Amino acid sequence: MSGVVVTGMGLISTAGAGIGDFWNTLVKGETTYREMNDYKNNSNYRSCVGARIAGNSWEKYLNISADGQYGKASKYVIYAVLSALKDAGLSSDDLPPERTALIIGTTMGEIQAEERISELEHEKGTGSIPEDLLASYRTDNITAAVMKTLRISGPQYTVPAACAAGNYAVAMGRDLLEWGCADLAIVGGVDVFSRVAFTGFQRLLSLSPDVCRPFSRHRKGLVVGEGCGVLILEKYASAGSRRAGIRGEIIGVGLTSDRYHMTTPHPAGDGAVRSMRKALRDADLSPGDIDYISAHGTGTPANDRIEAGALGSVFGRDSIPPVSSIKSMLGHAMGAASALELIASLQMMEHGVMLPTMNYIGPDPDCPIDCVPNRTRPAKLDCVLSNSFGFGGQNSSIIIRRCN
Amino acid sequence: MNKHRVYISGSGIIMGKQKSRGDGPVIHEADYRHIIDDMQTALGDLNLRYVDKVSSLSMAAAWLALQDRGADIAGGFTDDAGLILGTEYGPLSSIHSFDMTSIEQGALFVNPGLFPNTVLNAPACQLGIRLSVAGPVYTICNGLTSGLDAIGMGYYYVRHGILPKVIAGAVDETGGIQSMIHKKTLPVGEACGFVILEGLPPRGKNGLENCVEIKGYQSENIDSQGNISSRLAELILRTLDMSGDLDDVLDLISVSARLPGKEGEILLGNICDLIGYHGTRRRLDIDWMGAGGLVQVNSILNGNRKNDRREYVFINLDDRRASVLALHR
Numbered sequence: 252m253s254g255v256v257v258t259g260m261g262l263i264s265t266a267g268a269g270i271g272d273f274w275n276t277l278v279k280g281e282t283t284y285r286e287m288n289d290y291k292n293n294s295n296y297r298s299c300v301g302a303r304i305a306g307n308s309w310e311k312y313l314n315i316s317a318d319g320q321y322g323k324a325s326k327y328v329i330y331a332v333l334s335a336l337k338d339a340g341l342s343s344d345d346l347p348p349e350r351t352a353l354i355i356g357t358t359m360g361e362i363q364a365e366e367r368i369s370e371l372e373h374e375k376g377t378g379s380i381p382e383d384l385l386a387s388y389r390t391d392n393i394t395a396a397v398m399k400t401l402r403i404s405g406p407q408y409t410v411p412a413a414c415a416a417g418n419y420a421v422a423m424g425r426d427l428l429e430w431g432c433a434d435l436a437i438v439g440g441v442d443v444f445s446r447v448a449f450t451g452f453q454r455l456l457s458l459s460p461d462v463c464r465p466f467s468r469h470r471k472g473l474v475v476g477e478g479c480g481v482l483i484l485e486k487y488a489s490a491g492s493r494r495a496g497i498r499g500e501i502i503g504v505g506l507t508s509d510r511y512h513m514t515t516p517h518p519a520g521d522g523a524v525r526s527m528r529k530a531l532r533d534a535d536l537s538p539g540d541i542d543y544i545s546a547h548g549t550g551t552p553a554n555d556r557i558e559a560g561a562l563g564s565v566f567g568r569d570s571i572p573p574v575s576s577i578k579s580m581l582g583h584a585m586g587a588a589s590a591l592e593l594i595a596s597l598q599m600m601e602h603g604v605m606l607p608t609m610n611y612i613g614p615d616p617d618c619p620i621d622c623v624p625n626r627t628r629p630a631k632l633d634c635v636l637s638n639s640f641g642f643g644g645q646n647s648s649i650i651i652r653r654c655n
Numbered sequence: 656m657n658k659h660r661v662y663i664s665g666s667g668i669i670m671g672k673q674k675s676r677g678d679g680p681v682i683h684e685a686d687y688r689h690i691i692d693d694m695q696t697a698l699g700d701l702n703l704r705y706v707d708k709v710s711s712l713s714m715a716a717a718w719l720a721l722q723d724r725g726a727d728i729a730g731g732f733t734d735d736a737g738l739i740l741g742t743e744y745g746p747l748s749s750i751h752s753f754d755m756t757s758i759e760q761g762a763l764f765v766n767p768g769l770f771p772n773t774v775l776n777a778p779a780c781q782l783g784i785r786l787s788v789a790g791p792v793y794t795i796c797n798g799l800t801s802g803l804d805a806i807g808m809g810y811y812y813v814r815h816g817i818l819p820k821v822i823a824g825a826v827d828e829t830g831g832i833q834s835m836i837h838k839k840t841l842p843v844g845e846a847c848g849f850v851i852l853e854g855l856p857p858r859g860k861n862g863l864e865n866c867v868e869i870k871g872y873q874s875e876n877i878d879s880q881g882n883i884s885s886r887l888a889e890l891i892l893r894t895l896d897m898s899g900d901l902d903d904v905l906d907l908i909s910v911s912a913r914l915p916g917k918e919g920e921i922l923l924g925n926i927c928d929l930i931g932y933h934g935t936r937r938r939l940d941i942d943w944m945g946a947g948g949l950v951q952v953n954s955i956l957n958g959n960r961k962n963d964r965r966e967y968v969f970i971n972l973d974d975r976r977a978s979v980l981a982l983h984r
Contacts (some may be wrong), residue, residue: 293762295757295761295762295763296762349875357775358774358775358776359750359773359774359775360775360796362750365747365750365751365754365832366754368751368832368835369751369754369755369758370758372755373755373758373759377835380835385835385836386836386838388836389798389836390743390744390745390775390796391743391796391797391798391975391976395876395975395976398876398975403876404875404876404877405875405876406874406875407797407874407876407976408795408797408804408808409795409796409797410793410794410795410796411745411774411775411776411794411796412776412792412793412794413774413776413780419791419793422791423793423808426811426812426815426817429815430811430815432811446754446757447750447753447754447757447773448773450753450754450757450762450765450770451753451765451767451770451773452770453762454762454763454765454766454767454770455767455770506790506791507789507790507791508738508780508783508784508788508789508790508791508792509784510783510784510786510787510788510789511784512784513771513777513780513781513784514770514771522789525789641776642771642774642776642780643771643774643776643777643779643780643781643783643784643792644780644783644784644792645776645780645791645792
């Protein structure tokens with residue numbers, strides 16, 4: 252093994268604020284979204300189901316003094332980063348300040364700050380908007396907050412890439428390590444629940460009125476969610492020298508663009524096919540080497556159909572490995588989704604279990620895949636492919652390998 | 656891994672105009688409409704009905720850069736290209752407008768055609784779709800350093816052989832909610848610029864004699880505490896891979912920083928003393944936000960070399976980060 256490995260993971264999600272709770276919730280097949288009363292009671296919303304993290308007890312672990320300075324997305328990232336470092340057996344004092352990189356992806360950044368600004372502007376005028384609320388909108392607060400907390404000064408990038416944001420951050424982190432620009436990379440994705448996103452998806456008729464059922468007959472759409480997933484990446488030699496526990500190895504990355512449409516994927520899944528093939532080439536693997544695929548699997552009729560078609564193009568229609576989508580349980584955590592799915596994939600490899608696609612009613616002839624319906628399934632997983640295909644046609648495929 | 660030299664093979668910039676001294680420069684549609692029309696003539700209908708200002712500007716400036724390069728888009732120039740767009744605020748005006756409609760009139764009254772403009776990667780993706788970019792499309796939201804960071808990441812991708820070419824640029828607009836959020840120490844202006852980065856030296860008009868190569872890029876978090884001049888000086892020397900006494904090699908040092916006049920001059924003076932440079936120095940007196948780096952870089956690209964000094968250094972500095980890009984002619 253000579254490449255880039257994952258030595259720590261941290262998260263906050265609707266399935267829990269920690270790896271243990273996250274895994275236990277998902278392995279039980281629990282859905283973590285529900286009706287939201289503020290939308291249920293609003294006649295302008297026909298759907299009211301969403302995934303929002305309840306409570307704020309996690310904030311007491313943040314240990315940051317400037318409470319009004321940062322929005323919720325920044326706080327989610329700080330929490331997940333501190334958790335990931337702890338998981339990696341590292342404290343902030345262990346980090347080489349100039350050689351620690353931080354790359355966080357997002358779809359909408361500190362959108363809740365913008366939403367509050369809009370509410371105040373409407374209710375009381377622009378003069379009523381507090382300075383610290385305005386300052387908390389800055390998208391690069393998401394990474395600046397962590398840099399300040401950890402007192403690190405290495406390469407820092409906030410990279411919006413819609414639903415593929417976490418994977419784009421992982422790809423950039425791996426690149427920076429391989430180029431010698433950093434010795435350790437903290438990477439991940441974050442998004443907070445967004446009224447703007449919920450409103451927009453409603454108008455695109457993309458929201459499910461009840462549950463998310465990827466690849467299933469009668470699927471009706473996605474569920475908007477939130478969360479943050481963070482991974483610690485190191486070169487294998489560096490991880491080995493400090494005897495770090497290794498969660499898995501990043502062996503293949505494929506990033507492409509559909510060059511087709513902002514909201515609709517290419518009808519033949521062109522960008523998705525290319526990203527998967529690129530990742531396989533990068534990993535020097537053939538399709539038959541993949542044991543399981545973590546799908547993008549949003550639960551919308553068109554996206555799932557096109558994704559299934561793309562899988563058939565890459566693997567052969569009759570040779571697609573088992574595929575599941577944890578969005579069936581988490582909803583769509585937007586910029587955090589791909590990072591959370593990568594963490595779930597690493598957990599699946601560790602536990603020897605494939606997580607299910609929940610809420611599955613029955614097969615859709617347009618989605619001829621084994622989507623591990625409704626129950627976990629034991630499996631020895633050595634190589635896993637994790638796909639995320641984002642708004643704007645941003646496609647990402649990452650292959651991870653189990654470390655013995 | 657072999658490392659490639661990275662050349663700037665094309666560039667384009669659109670900058671706002673000041674109505675009067677002290678006003679921030681603004682770009683009007685009339686300033687770039689003809690470029691979009693040229694683009695549509697060459698590529699066909701771009702389907703611009705719901706495309707907002709930052710996305711349109713990105714298309715126009717990128718088109719200028721590609722034309723400067725002589726790129727044949729229809730012939731597949733972008734089939735193996737990546738695209739990296741830096742921006743401080745991205746489509747914030749569109750996000751805010753969409754949200755205000757939802758609040759003021761109701762969620763059922765928002766135009767679904769405008770929803771795609773509300774994600775931060777929208778301008779980059781709108782551009783990537785029109786240019787048929789098949790490779791990765793990155794957006795970098797790093798505040799004032801976004802533009803230099805976009806060029807810097809593009810440089811790394813070409814240098815390390817990940818991509819043979821990258822279209823790198825930055826865009827920001829003013830007005831509305833940005834005016835409320837943005838801390839103003841200088842007049843704030845709108846701009847959009849792109850460069851084409853390739854591993855092969857450009858052919859044609861200026862010849863190899865004047866082609867511009869990226870020599871280095873560094874980016875670092877800079878606390879507001881501590882000796883910023885010393886840290887910036889170190890960063891410059893590391894980027895140039897030199898130890899000091901730069902009068903014979905450096906032709907220009909240009910700084911974009913959110914510092915009021917006198918403070919900016921003092922900082923620049925201190926940096927120049929530390930690196931042993933007494934030549935031409937420029938400090939931007941307009942805050943072009945995330946696009947400042949492209950304004951700086953484009954300022955030297957179309958001139959000819961006038962002397963034997965071949966190195967150029969561009970610095971972006973805000974309250975948390977410094978990025979440095981060095982060019983070699």
